[in-house]
Amino acid sequence: MRKLILFLVLGALTSFPASAQAAALAFVTVQLWPEYDQPSMLVITDFQVAADASLPVRLSFRIPAEADLIAVASDAGGGQFMNAPYEAPVTEGEYQTFTIFIEKKQPYRFEYYQPLSFNGEERLFVYLWDNAHAVASFKYGFLEPLDATKVELEPKHVSVINSQGMNYYENSPVALEAGEQFSVALKYQKTTDTLVSEAQSAQIAEPVNEDTPGRVSLANSLPYIIGGLGVIMIAGGLAYYVHWGRASKSKPRRRQAREQGEGDSTGVYCPQCGSRAKLSDRFCRTCGGRLRREG
Numbered sequence: 657m658r659k660l661i662l663f664l665v666l667g668a669l670t671s672f673p674a675s676a677q678a679a680a681l682a683f684v685t686v687q688l689w690p691e692y693d694q695p696s697m698l699v700i701t702d703f704q705v706a707a708d709a710s711l712p713v714r715l716s717f718r719i720p721a722e723a724d725l726i727a728v729a730s731d732a733g734g735g736q737f738m739n740a741p742y743e744a745p746v747t748e749g750e751y752q753t754f755t756i757f758i759e760k761k762q763p764y765r766f767e768y769y770q771p772l773s774f775n776g777e778e779r780l781f782v783y784l785w786d787n788a789h790a791v792a793s794f795k796y797g798f799l800e801p802l803d804a805t806k807v808e809l810e811p812k813h814v815s816v817i818n819s820q821g822m823n824y825y826e827n828s829p830v831a832l833e834a835g836e837q838f839s840v841a842l843k844y845q846k847t848t849d850t851l852v853s854e855a856q857s858a859q860i861a862e863p864v865n866e867d868t869p870g871r872v873s874l875a876n877s878l879p880y881i882i883g884g885l886g887v888i889m890i891a892g893g894l895a896y897y898v899h900w901g902r903a904s905k906s907k908p909r910r911r912q913a914r915e916q917g918e919g920d921s922t923g924v925y926c927p928q929c930g931s932r933a934k935l936s937d938r939f940c941r942t943c944g945g946r947l948r949r950e951g
Contacts, residue, residue, distance in 0.1 A: 678788035678834055679713055679758075680706040684795075688783060688840065690772060691801040693853040697770045697781050699723070702731075704763045706792065712759045717787055718751040723768040728756055731763035740764060751786075777847055783840040790834040798825040798842060802855055807844040822852070 687700040705713065719725065725745055729737035745752040756764060773780040785794070800807055800823040813825035832838060924933045928945030939946055 678790075679709050679715055680790045680834075681792065682706045683793040683829075684785070684791045684832075686783065686785065686794075686796045686840075687799065688781070688796060688842070689799045689852070690779065690781065690842075690844075691846070691849075691851055692799070693851055694769060695772070695849065695851070697772055697783075698767065699770055699783065700765065700767050702763055702765045703791075705758055705761060707761065709758075709761070711761065712757060714755050714757055715789065716753050716755045717766065718748075718753050719745070719768055720770055720784075721747055721750050721752050723752065723770045725752075725754060725766065725768045727765070727767040728754075729765050730760065731765070737765060742766075777845045778843060779846060780843045781841075783842075785832070785838040788835050790836075791832040793829040794832050794838055795827050795829040796840050798840075799823075799852070800825065801844070801846060802850045802852055803848045804844040804846050808842065810841045 682704045684701065684703045687702075689698040689700065690696075692698045699719075701717075705711070705715075727737075728740050728742040730740040732738045741757045743755040745754040754766075756766070758764065770781075783796070798807075798809060798813070802822075807823075807825075809825060811827055814828050815826050817824040817826070830838070924935060924937070925931065926933060926940035926943060926945050928940060929943040931940055931942040933940055
C-alpha cells in the first residue's frame with residue numbers, strides 16, 4: 657500500500673509542470689546603457705545556465721517594480737536573438753517577478769527600461785542584482801552616453817574600451833552565491849538631451865565617393881556618352897548622304913521635263929485650223945496643213 661501511494665505521488669509530480677526554481681548560472685553580464693534611445697536607463701542582462709544544469713527548467717528573475725520589461729529572448733547565433741517563452745511579470749512590493757522557460761544550454765537575454773534620477777545636469781542611477789541564482793561569473797558594462805562628463809562608477813571599473821568614439825566601462829568578473837546581491841551606483845553630468853541612437857543614425861558609415869553603390873559616376877559614364885554621340889553623328893551623316901543623293905538624281909529629270917515642256921509650249925500654230933503644233937512638226941497633226949516657219 658505504501659509503495660502504491662509513493663508511486664502515485666511521484667506520478668503526480670511528474671505530470672504537472674515544475675515550479676520556478678533557483679539554478680546555478682555559468683555567467684551573468686549586465687549592460688547599462690543610459691539615454692540610448694530613451695531618456696532612461698536601458699538594462700540588458702545576458703545569462704546562461706551552468707553546464708551541469710538539468711533542462712528544461714523555469715527560472716524566475718526579479719527586477720524593480722518601476723521597470724518596463726521589453727524583451728525576453730534566446731541567442732540564435734551570429735548576433736541574432738529569437739523571442740523566448742516566459743510568464744508576464746507579477747508585481748510584489750518593490751519588485752516584479754517574471755519566469756523564463758529555459759530549454760537549451762545557450763545564452764538568454766532580457767531587457768528593460770528603468771527611470772534615471774535627474775538633479776539639474778547630474779544623472780544618477782543604482783542597479784541591483786537581487787536573485788536567488790548562484791553565478792559563477794558576474795560582471796557589468798557601462799556605455800557612456802553622449803556629451804557626458806565627470807563619470808563615476810562604484811564599484812570601480814577596471815577597463816575602458818573606446819569603440820566608434822564612445823567609451824565602454826567594464827569591471828572584473830566576480831562570483832556570487834545564491835541570493836547574494838550586487839549593486840552598481842553611477843552618476844555623470846550632461847548638458848544636452850541628445851540620445852545615442854539619434855547620433856548613430858545621423859552618421860555616415862563611409863564617405864561618399866565614385867565607388868559608393870547607387871552613385872552615378874560621370875567619369876565612368878563619359879566613354880559611353882561619347883560613344884553614343886558618335887553613333888548619332890554617324891547615323892545622321894548617313895541619312896543626310898542618302899537624302900542628298902536622291903535629291904541630286906531627281907533634279908536633272910525635273911529640269912529635262914521642264915525644258916521639254918517649255919519646248920512644247922512654243923508659239924507654232926496651224927494656219928489652216930489653228931491647232932497648236934510642236935517645234936519639230938512640219939505639218940499639222942490635226943488637218944495636215946503645211947506649217948509656216950519664220951526666218
